[in-house]
Amino acid sequence: MLQSLPLAQSLLAPEAEPTMGISQVISTTSVFHRWHTLAQVLLFASLGCSSTVESNRDDAGDVLTVDTAVADTAVVDTTVVDTRVDDAPIGQDTRVVDVPVLDTGRDVPMTMDTAPVDAPSDVRLPPGTCPGMPSGPMPEVCDRALCGNGMIDTCSRCAPCGGGGGEDRPFLPDSGRCCMTATESCDGMQLNGATCASLGFAGGSLRCGAWCGLDASGCDACARGEREPRCVGGAVPAVAPGGLDLAVRENVVGLAWLTGTGPEGVMGLHFTRFNAALERLGDSGCLPVDPPQRVAVAPTPSGWVLAVQVSSGLQVLPLTPDGAPSGAPRRIPGGQRPQMTARPGGGPLLEWQDARGVVAELLRPDGAEETPPVVAFTGSLEYGNGGATWVGDGFLLAERLLSNGVAIVPMDLLGRLGAMVFPVGTSSEFPQVTWSGREGRLVYAAFGGTPHMRWTRIGRMGNALGASVQLGRDREFFNPCPVLSDGDDTLVLLAGYSGGHWLARSLSAMRVGPAGEARTAPFPVNRSPGTQSHYRVARLGAELVTAWVEPGFPGQVVLATLRP
Numbered sequence: 001m002l003q004s005l006p007l008a009q010s011l012l013a014p015e016a017e018p019t020m021g022i023s024q025v026i027s028t029t030s031v032f033h034r035w036h037t038l039a040q041v042l043l044f045a046s047l048g049c050s051s052t053v054e055s056n057r058d059d060a061g062d063v064l065t066v067d068t069a070v071a072d073t074a075v076v077d078t079t080v081v082d083t084r085v086d087d088a089p090i091g092q093d094t095r096v097v098d099v100p101v102l103d104t105g106r107d108v109p110m111t112m113d114t115a116p117v118d119a120p121s122d123v124r125l126p127p128g129t130c131p132g133m134p135s136g137p138m139p140e141v142c143d144r145a146l147c148g149n150g151m152i153d154t155c156s157r158c159a160p161c162g163g164g165g166g167e168d169r170p171f172l173p174d175s176g177r178c179c180m181t182a183t184e185s186c187d188g189m190q191l192n193g194a195t196c197a198s199l200g201f202a203g204g205s206l207r208c209g210a211w212c213g214l215d216a217s218g219c220d221a222c223a224r225g226e227r228e229p230r231c232v233g234g235a236v237p238a239v240a241p242g243g244l245d246l247a248v249r250e251n252v253v254g255l256a257w258l259t260g261t262g263p264e265g266v267m268g269l270h271f272t273r274f275n276a277a278l279e280r281l282g283d284s285g286c287l288p289v290d291p292p293q294r295v296a297v298a299p300t301p302s303g304w305v306l307a308v309q310v311s312s313g314l315q316v317l318p319l320t321p322d323g324a325p326s327g328a329p330r331r332i333p334g335g336q337r338p339q340m341t342a343r344p345g346g347g348p349l350l351e352w353q354d355a356r357g358v359v360a361e362l363l364r365p366d367g368a369e370e371t372p373p374v375v376a377f378t379g380s381l382e383y384g385n386g387g388a389t390w391v392g393d394g395f396l397l398a399e400r401l402l403s404n405g406v407a408i409v410p411m412d413l414l415g416r417l418g419a420m421v422f423p424v425g426t427s428s429e430f431p432q433v434t435w436s437g438r439e440g441r442l443v444y445a446a447f448g449g450t451p452h453m454r455w456t457r458i459g460r461m462g463n464a465l466g467a468s469v470q471l472g473r474d475r476e477f478f479n480p481c482p483v484l485s486d487g488d489d490t491l492v493l494l495a496g497y498s499g500g501h502w503l504a505r506s507l508s509a510m511r512v513g514p515a516g517e518a519r520t521a522p523f524p525v526n527r528s529p530g531t532q533s534h535y536r537v538a539r540l541g542a543e544l545v546t547a548w549v550e551p552g553f554p555g556q557v558v559l560a561t562l563r564p
Contacts, residue, residue: 200529249299298348300365307338371415398431408462469516
């Protein structure tokens with residue numbers, strides 16, 4: 001698919017359920033992780049940075065761990081690292097080649113195409129955008145004299161050899177430089193026969209970018225059909241979106257998202273609201289926080305609250321119902337990778353990671369601290385792949401301890417923690433939890449044999465209530481899979497196996513009955529190439545709403561409603 005790639009872009013047991021509520025039984029080194037970006041690639045967003053809220057209906061990431069451990073029973077290509085935990089290098093096509101390995105609870109390096117989809121080496125945007133952003137796009141393969149002439153040209157690219165050339169980059173001894181020829185993917189109206197469909201999208205309009213690379217931001221990434229009644233591609237005007245989170249308040253969808261990313265980190269935080277028809281209601285641009293790296297959002301009785309990871313820790317920012325800041329950010333030094341879980345009628349549960357482990361506290365609606373922070377999980381953790389759920393008088397928090405598998409801890413409304421339980425054995429990870437009103441549901445990944453996803457019932461203290469049930473075929477789905485309850489049924493957003501955490505080869509949805517039976521077979525949510533990142537799901541009336549990031553350049557945020 002990609003015809004040109006500059007030298008600088010080469011990469012590297014069951015228990016009886018207790019009858020008491022949580023409140024009756026409970027007794028008692030942050031560093032800035034830079035993106036694993038390609039050399040000299042700057043990806044930024046093209047939205048103006050007014051701090052006011054616009055009311056209109058126009059069309060107007062993070063920790064990536066290098067882990068070279070492989071399954072004892074497999075041979076894999078270890079020349080490319082596994083990209084982990086939620087935030088893929090945005091602007092990259094991370095299609096994954098299937099590798100015959102068994103997951104042993106360690107991350108397996110996968111062979112994948114990590115080249116940006118025709119990304120320009122220097123993206124510049126119009127004046128008036130976020131501070132520090134340059135302006136005007138540069139050509140990618142050929143210089144301005146050829147890029148823009150309406151013809152697809154082939155040009156020579158050279159760089160210092162750095163130890164030799166190779167057949168792709170013949171060594172030129174006289175100049176000490178290694179060169180290769182590369183061809184523009186497109187130029188003007190000339191797309192070289194490419195279409196959205198030929199790239200793997202459902203359809204849409206493919207364009208040639210000003211850098212003479214393919215711009216797929218107008219391509220349709222939705223599966224469509226009666227179970228996906230509405231879908232909005234390019235839901236926010238972002239170039240190479242760097243992260244997002246999703247929440248719903250009174251049938252209004254709130255989407256917190258980050259602008260593009262570059263070597264200096266993500267440059268802007270935005271909050272966009274949509275109605276139940278997925279029509280845009282307004283946008284708050286460049287919210288007043290330090291340059292953000294990651295964001296979480298939750299609804300409150302008075303509006304919304306954002307938890308934003310910045311280089312020094314976390315900033316907690318309250319917003320009005322219209323998305324305007326309603327106070328100054330509260331700072332939590334050293335915190336990173338925030339997660340929030342909504343609490344009906346009050347402020348959310350906030351979790352984060354710092355040098356102590358996983359820390360949790362309840363927030364007031366204005367983002368202030370309601371209960372003192374407590375350390376919920378310590379030791380060797382796989383934080384960022386778990387979740388939490390409201391259970392009526394407190395929360396259940398779920399994470400994976402590397403030596404013990406999925407761990408669940410109850411927490412009451414005074415911030416007190418109950419006993420930790422391990423409901424599904426050591427060969428388990430990616431726990432996602434929800435509450436039906438009477439008991440909980442846990443969806444998790446099992447890797448004791450061939451990796452796959454499983455569903456099981458849990459009690460009020462997190463204990464297993466029965467046998468677990470497999471969801472899908474072996475290794476068809478293997479990733480954190482967000483879950484919601486609909487009465488006794490469970491609604492699951494299934495993420496296709498890709499080899500990277502929170503990087504889905506595809507997205508599907510299904511309804512699971514109270515005994516683990518499939519009410520609906522998994523049905524596709526997206527139709528697009530590459531992998532999807534930052535996928536989220538929330539209840540929207542009788543439907544679900546989901547959002548995700550499509551990779552590539554410029555990339556896009558997709559928002560869709562589902563009827564599983």
